[in-house]
Structures are given as structure tokens and as C-alpha cells.
Amino acid sequence: MQKTVIKNRFMPPASWSSELLSTSPLFTDLCQSFAIAPLTTWPDIGWFNHCATHTLVQFVDNEELTADGRYYEEYIYATKRVPTRKDNWHDFFGALIWCLFPKTKALLNRLHMHEISQHGQKQRSKLRNKLxxxxxxxxxxxxxxxxxxxxxxxxxxxxxxxxxxxxxxxxxxxxxxxxxxxxxxxxxxxxxxxxxxxxxxxxxxxxxxxxxxxxxxxxxxxxxxxxxxxxxxxxxxxxxxxxxxxxxxxxxxxxxxxxxxxxxxxxxxxxxxxxxxxxxxxx
Structure with a gap:
């Protein structure tokens, strides 16, 4: 019988841990740039927006995107609002990158929209893949x-x-x-x-x-x-x-x-x- 090899999908920790971030040198820049250490639970949308003093976007609950129905990049481009899922490591880090690199992130969003206007949402161009x-x-x-x-x-x-x-x-x-x-x-x-x-x-x-x-x-x-x-x-x-x-x-x-x-x-x-x-x- 042929052996079936199952590749496990990466899974981040299920719970919030500021200690996990503060004790790893991989997160030193984030911990020095944002008030992460005092957090005892997942930060809320208000916390992200407090961090976003130099960005041109506002963070909102992901439910707004669900209710709106537009494509993620299109929604950000049109509204300057970044949908953010609750209690989610991926979106937690995504929000902090928006705060650290507001010009670059806004540019990537504009370039995505330009490529979509040229090729549509389903056909991903080489540039969109690079982005x-x-x-x-x-x-x-x-x-x-x-x-x-x-x-x-x-x-x-x-x-x-x-x-x-x-x-x-x-x-x-x-x-x-x-x-x-x-x-x-x-x-x-x-x-x-x-x-x-x-x-x-x-x-x-x-x-x-x-x-x-x-x-x-x-x-x-x-x-x-x-x-x-x-x-x-x-x-x-x-x-x-x-x-x-x-x-x-x-x-x-x-x-x-x-x-x-x-x-x-x-x-x-x-x-x-x-x-x-x-x-x-x-x-």
C-alpha cells in the first residue's frame, strides 16, 4: 500500500501571548515600536488605530468587508479602511506593518488596483505575484x-x-x-x-x-x-x-x-x- 504523506499546514499559537513576542529577538522591533508588553489579551480595533497616527488608513472590523462585498484590495483603495480580523495573528502583524510602512503599503495597494484594472481579479499578473x-x-x-x-x-x-x-x-x-x-x-x-x-x-x-x-x-x-x-x-x-x-x-x-x-x-x-x-x- 502506498504511504500517504500529509503536509501539515502551519498553525500559529491559538492564544494571545505578549511574552511570546517580548522574549523572541524576531519581534524586537515591534516590541520597541508599539506598547505590546502591557497587553494581556488580543488588542482591539481601537488599539490598532491608536498606533496608526501616521497612516492614511483606519482599521475596521473585518465584518465591514463581509457586509460590503467588495474585493479586499478594492475596499482598502476606495475607503482607506483596512479590514482586520479579531484575535488573529496574521491581521495583527498586517496592521502593524501598515503603521510602520504607511507609504509602501499604500503604494502596494495602488499597484494591486492598477494591475486588477488591466488584468481583472482572477488573472494574476507577474507584478501582482511579486507584490x-x-x-x-x-x-x-x-x-x-x-x-x-x-x-x-x-x-x-x-x-x-x-x-x-x-x-x-x-x-x-x-x-x-x-x-x-x-x-x-x-x-x-x-x-x-x-x-x-x-x-x-x-x-x-x-x-x-x-x-x-x-x-x-x-x-x-x-x-x-x-x-x-x-x-x-x-x-x-x-x-x-x-x-x-x-x-x-x-x-x-x-x-x-x-x-x-x-x-x-x-x-x-x-x-x-x-x-x-x-x-x-x-x-
Missing amino acids: TLFDECGVVICLEPAAIKHATLLRTHQWQQSFVDSRADWWQSIRPVIFGHAIYEMATAPFIGLTAKALFVEVPAGFCQWSLTDAYSFLDKNMSQQIANGGLLPDNDQLTPLPLLGVPGWWHQNCQPAFYLNMEYFRPLRAQKSRQQLGSLDD
Whole structure:
């Protein structure tokens, strides 16, 4: 008899836990940016809107979208209201990303609507797929001039060279920032195999020492401009795989070099793709 293999769907924790967030370095930026620690239960819509002082949107209960009947992106575009489900990790993180990146999130929404106007809701264009991939799974790799080499190392899966040999560069001249709210959701129950999509952005020298407010404000403005100009997301060298738990400081086990020897997680670049990558670097 053939064995049936059932792939388990990821399930986040069923209950609210501010301790879960405050004790994991993956959520440090969120805990420092928002009053999460005092929460003893799921935040309500009022809490989200209190956080949204610099956004152009308002958070509303998801029941408004259900009653309205419009498509999610269309509803946000037309009303500047973001439907948010109660007691839901995915929407909790989605709301906080709206607060941290208001310009970029609003731009992604406008681009979705432009693509829908051109191709309809059911036919997803390449750009819409890229927008969704970044929105759900993106991690921005901020590179100061001294750390530019890491873009090539990570794109070509030279994990050892970036994460181990040049480990001292991380958080000194290279800073990762989570953008994808699905990545945040999965980080509530991290597992070996958790993989994000890396978007490489050049930042000024000293960026890694900036305050969170200044750093996120710069990124929001910078990314929204680059995406609007059409030169960021369509680039095939962007949104490359990033084994999230390999980022120094984000996972306790990666302080041991042996952690990076798991080639099922830290996969080498396929030979054909490696030749293509190296060829593009020579152009």
C-alpha cells in the first residue's frame, strides 16, 4: 500500500501571548515600536488605530468587508479602511506593518488596483505575484556601503561566507528588517525551513546605529520611491530565498557554526542558476 504523506499546514499559537513576542529577538522591533508588553489579551480595533497616527488608513472590523462585498484590495483603495480580523495573528502583524510602512503599503495597494484594472481579479499578473510575495514574505536587507558584498553572498547562497565568516558585519553594517506579515506570523512558532524573500536596499553609512523611528521612516520613503519607479520588485536579483533562522541574532541555535551545515535548510544554489547569477554579475 502506498504511504500517504500529509503536509501539515502551519498553525500559529491559538492564544494571545505578549511574552511570546517580548522574549523572541524576531519581534524586537515591534516590541520597541508599539506598547505590546502591557497587553494581556488580543488588542482591539481601537488599539490598532491608536498606533496608526501616521497612516492614511483606519482599521475596521473585518465584518465591514463581509457586509460590503467588495474585493479586499478594492475596499482598502476606495475607503482607506483596512479590514482586520479579531484575535488573529496574521491581521495583527498586517496592521502593524501598515503603521510602520504607511507609504509602501499604500503604494502596494495602488499597484494591486492598477494591475486588477488591466488584468481583472482572477488573472494574476507577474507584478501582482511579486507584490504579494513581498507583502507576505519580504525581509528587507539594509546594506551600508561596507556591506554591499552581502547582496551577492546571499543571492548566490553563500551562507557560510555571510552568516559565519562575515558574521561581524551583521547589525553593524547590514541590518535585516521584516516586512512580510506572514513571516512575522510564522515566527510565532519558528521551524527549520522557515524561509523569507530578501529585498536588498542600499542605505547610508551609519544606518545601523539610527533610531528605529528614523530607520523605518527612511526605509518607507526609500522603498516606496524605488518601487514606484519600477526598478525594485521586477528585478530578478530581488526577492531571493533567505533562510530566516540563519540571520545572526534572530535564532539561538545559529550562534553555533554547525547550525549552518544543514544543507536541507541552507541549500546551495543549483549549478545552472549559479552560472546565470555569476554571468549577470559579470555583465
